[in-house]
Amino acid sequence: STKIERHLYDVVVIGAGGAGLRAAIEARMAGKRTAIISKSLFGKAHTVMAEGGAAAAMGNVNSNDNWMVHFRDTMRGGKFLNNFRMAELHAKEAPERIWELETYGALFDRTKDGKISQRNFGGHEYPRLAHVGDRTGLELIRTLQQKIVSLQQEDFAETGSYDSRIRVFQETTITELLLDGDRVAGAFGYYRESGEFVLFEAPAVVLATGGVGRSYKVTSNSWEYTGDGHALALRAGATLINMEFLQFHPTGMVWPPSVKGILVTESVRGDGGVLRNSEGKRFMFDYVPDVFRKQYAETEEEADRWYTDADNNRRPPELLPRDEVARAINSEVKAGRGSPAGGVFLDIASRMPAEQIIRRLPSMHHQFKELADVDITKEPMEVGPTCHYVMGGVEVEPDTAAALGTVQGLFAAGEVSGGMHGSNRLGGNSLSDLLVFGKRAGEHAAAYVDALRVRPKPSKVDVASAVEVALAPLVREGGENPYTLQNDLQAVMGDLVGIIRREGELSDALKRLQELRVRVANVGAAGGRRYNPGWHLAIDLRNMLVVSECTAKAALEREESRGGHTREDFPKMSPEWRRVNLVCSLEESGEVLLERKPVPRMRDELFNLFDRSELAKYVTEEELAEVEAE
Ligand code: FAD
Numbered sequence: 001s002t003k004i005e006r007h008l009y010d011v012v013v014i015g016a017g018g019a020g021l022r023a024a025i026e027a028r029m030a031g032k033r034t035a036i037i038s039k040s041l042f043g044k045a046h047t048v049m050a051e052g053g054a055a056a057a058m059g060n061v062n063s064n065d066n067w068m069v070h071f072r073d074t075m076r077g078g079k080f081l082n083n084f085r086m087a088e089l090h091a092k093e094a095p096e097r098i099w100e101l102e103t104y105g106a107l108f109d110r111t112k113d114g115k116i117s118q119r120n121f122g123g124h125e126y127p128r129l130a131h132v133g134d135r136t137g138l139e140l141i142r143t144l145q146q147k148i149v150s151l152q153q154e155d156f157a158e159t160g161s162y163d164s165r166i167r168v169f170q171e172t173t174i175t176e177l178l179l180d181g182d183r184v185a186g187a188f189g190y191y192r193e194s195g196e197f198v199l200f201e202a203p204a205v206v207l208a209t210g211g212v213g214r215s216y217k218v219t220s221n222s223w224e225y226t227g228d229g230h231a232l233a234l235r236a237g238a239t240l241i242n243m244e245f246l247q248f249h250p251t252g253m254v255w256p257p258s259v260k261g262i263l264v265t266e267s268v269r270g271d272g273g274v275l276r277n278s279e280g281k282r283f284m285f286d287y288v289p290d291v292f293r294k295q296y297a298e299t300e301e302e303a304d305r306w307y308t309d310a311d312n313n314r315r316p317p318e319l320l321p322r323d324e325v326a327r328a329i330n331s332e333v334k335a336g337r338g339s340p341a342g343g344v345f346l347d348i349a350s351r352m353p354a355e356q357i358i359r360r361l362p363s364m365h366h367q368f369k370e371l372a373d374v375d376i377t378k379e380p381m382e383v384g385p386t387c388h389y390v391m392g393g394v395e396v397e398p399d400t401a402a403a404l405g406t407v408q409g410l411f412a413a414g415e416v417s418g419g420m421h422g423s424n425r426l427g428g429n430s431l432s433d434l435l436v437f438g439k440r441a442g443e444h445a446a447a448y449v450d451a452l453r454v455r456p457k458p459s460k461v462d463v464a465s466a467v468e469v470a471l472a473p474l475v476r477e478g479g480e481n482p483y484t485l486q487n488d489l490q491a492v493m494g495d496l497v498g499i500i501r502r503e504g505e506l507s508d509a510l511k512r513l514q515e516l517r518v519r520v521a522n523v524g525a526a527g528g529r530r531y532n533p534g535w536h537l538a539i540d541l542r543n544m545l546v547v548s549e550c551t552a553k554a555a556l557e558r559e560e561s562r563g564g565h566t567r568e569d570f571p572k573m574s575p576e577w578r579r580v581n582l583v584c585s586l587e588e589s590g591e592v593l594l595e596r597k598p599v600p601r602m603r604d605e606l607f608n609l610f611d612r613s614e615l616a617k618y619v620t621e622e623e624l625a626e627v628e629a630e
Pocket of ligand 1: 016428
């Protein structure tokens with residue numbers, strides 16, 4: 001029989017980005033034996049790539065800021081489809097989570113009077129992003145890792161072993177969650193290098209696996225983002241919510257082709273960069289939608305004054321939420337006013353002295369020089385939309401981060417969870433989300449373990465079946481090439497379920513996904529189990545496929561345009577659809593079941609943070625009539 005290494009833990013955290021590390025710290029501090037598992041090298045997660053910063057209403061740069069303003073901005077950004085309770089907790093707790101990072105050793109950039117500095121970002125009314133140059137995510141991960149090391153040293157002093165209470169398993173991929181009845185009993189996976197199998201027995205699992213971008217052709221996401229956590233949750237009986245909402249970041253690199261999709265941080269625009277078409281026009285002024293008209297400048301003069309006097313001027317339209325900017329770029333390119341490589345121009349060179357650009361945006365300067373041989377202090381960048389972030393994800397109980405559905409003992413935090421960002425996430429709200437809900441997930445996973453009377457056990461049959469599924473691509477004769485299958489999947493999603501969607505194309509996509517499902521069931525990988533990326537991809541494909549099916553089904557069902565979901569055939573936002581969440585689960589047969597579920601009703605005191613006239617743009621008259629004025 002196949003050799004399987006076994007480990008016993010209280011809490012297993014899958015994913016070593018910000019959400020996973022913060023959850024693991026909390027679980028360990030609650031006294032739980034905790035494992036952190038990551039598919040890539042420890043320290044290499046999307047969190048590291050986050051450049052702009054973490055949004056928290058500390059009010060350091062503009063004292064008018066507070067949690068209520070942040071809450072309002074988040075709800076507006078998500079077009080009111082956000083889970084209000086998550087948005088509320090996030091806005092209230094983010095400042096504390098940022099402060100806490102400094103106690104772990106983080107050092108954010110400072111204002112002149114020594115407070116944590118905050119920068120402007122799309123959709124945020126005040127400067128709100130705590131940052132470290134344009135390398136904020138790196139500092140976040142660095143300090144969370146440092147905190148883990150310090151906990152390990154405490155454990156060493158007490159027990160003689162660094163790993164006694166918290167241990168990191170890097171380059172280890174989880175392929176299956178194991179259940180005992182409806183309760184989580186563990187996680188099964190393999191070491192990428194040796195191909196050997198490993199079983200973690202644990203009554204609580206925190207999913208912190210990040211996004212799904214690798215199902216798209218043009219994406220800012222790296223290789224490991226194949227929606228594993230989303231798929232693991234589904235197969236364990238949890239539900240996914242609002243998978244139709246994907247964020248296409250407006251500014252990815254478009255040239256050279258080998259780097260197409262790599263992110264150009266929004267900080268370029270936050271710091272003064274502007275978008276121009278091939279005629280040199282700052283076109284964003286033509287794309288301010290009605291719901292945002294009051295908050296955005298109408299002339300270039302006003303927009304430019306805003307950078308130095310935000311209290312007396314309205315913000316530039318380049319800083320509209322990402323979905324608006326991405327659609328605008330798409331339209332300009334379609335209308336024939338694009339750049340040579342099929343994007344538009346992002347110009348910081350003419351707006352700021354070279355030394356200031358290099359100081360504020362060092363990574364961007366380096367990235368363009370290295371990858372495209374463009375000096376951004378002298379020339380404009382060419383940019384276009386790239387698949388960046390999934391708003392949809394595991395449906396969770398807001399306060400505890402516990403997954404809904406039939407499963408118990410499963411928690412989810414960070415990008416893999418859904419609800420918090422509604423139909424569109426504001427930049428900077430992810431890093432804060434990871435910290436707020438990572439902590440909550442760790443805390444509640446620990447509490448769940450404490451309350452258990454009997455420890456669930458994985459069954460031999462389930463372990464054997466996990467082994468069989470993992471090995472299948474290696475033993476299959478004449479199976480299909482995993483890379484071909486991934487390309488075909490990316491083409492379906494990119495071409496038919498992309499930024500602008502239509503009924504016919506979505507139906508077509510679903511048909512093709514069905515065909516792909518048959519082909520993926522027959523995927524084969526050459527070679528053996530030692531470091532074999534083809535085999536790894538073959539295993540990931542079924543995750544990418546089921547998650548893509550959820551996205552395509554939900555995109556076909558939602559007959560409106562909102563945030564990260566644009567239907568050409570239903571171009572308007574509909575107040576009726578605002579009341580609907582689309583929830584996916586898996587049937588016994590393996591089919592994706594899509595159901596409509598009402599969006600939880602926001603408490604009156606939160607409704608009353610908005611003007612009635614603004615609310616009227618989003619909610620039905622009936623809903624508005626029910627709100628008791630204060
Ligand atoms: P991640 O940091 O994505 O980590 C996921 C972890 O899960 C990884 O360790 C991975 O190896 C592991 N994993 C996945 N599958 C498995 C598996 N099957 N088994 C074991 N481990 C697994 N947000 C902001 O708020 N501000 C920004 O400025 C910003 N800039 C960004 C720039 C870029 C280029 C990108 C790509 C994203 C950016 N974002 C930003 C978004 C933000 O970085 C991510 O949404 C966030 O970091 C996700 O964190 P996470 O902890 O949920 O997961």
